[in-house]
Amino acid sequence: MAHCDEGYLCQVCGEEVKRIDQSLLYLRYVLGWITVDQLTKQPEAHLHCAPTFAQFILDPDFHCDLPLDPALCKQQLDAEFRQARETLITAGYHRLKYLQKHRRSLSITQYPILNQVVSIDDTPS
Numbered sequence: 595m596a597h598c599d600e601g602y603l604c605q606v607c608g609e610e611v612k613r614i615d616q617s618l619l620y621l622r623y624v625l626g627w628i629t630v631d632q633l634t635k636q637p638e639a640h641l642h643c644a645p646t647f648a649q650f651i652l653d654p655d656f657h658c659d660l661p662l663d664p665a666l667c668k669q670q671l672d673a674e675f676r677q678a679r680e681t682l683i684t685a686g687y688h689r690l691k692y693l694q695k696h697r698r699s700l701s702i703t704q705y706p707i708l709n710q711v712v713s714i715d716d717t718p719s
């Protein structure tokens with residue numbers, strides 16, 4: 595990852611998190627849940643190793659095969675809350691996919707989605 599020569603290790607499977615679009619920490623960062631300082635201090639995990647988050651990512655490219663505690667399953671949630679969460683976390687994942695391709699042209703403070711008035715695919719003139 596950008597902040598370190600070696601990628602951070604996933605606390606679930608122990609493997610290196612090699613891509614930004616696999617990173618739970620960066621997902622939380624682009625959603626504004628953690629600050630840039632916390633990126634280097636909080637435990638890292640693959641998105642596909644974190645089923646409590648992964649269940650909200652609605653994308654054909656994304657797969658998570660880990661079992662989820664039924665008590666934490668999104669089916670337990672109120673439908674409106676569940677949809678809002680799916681929309682938010684899927685948007686975060688799409689942002690990570692975008693960053694995986696374009697992060698060299700962005701500084702880390704530009705990673706978060708913010709208010710997203712402009713489409714992330716628009717290049718500023």
Ligand SMILES: [Zn+2]
Nearest residue numbers: 604607640643
């Ligand atoms: Zn993992």
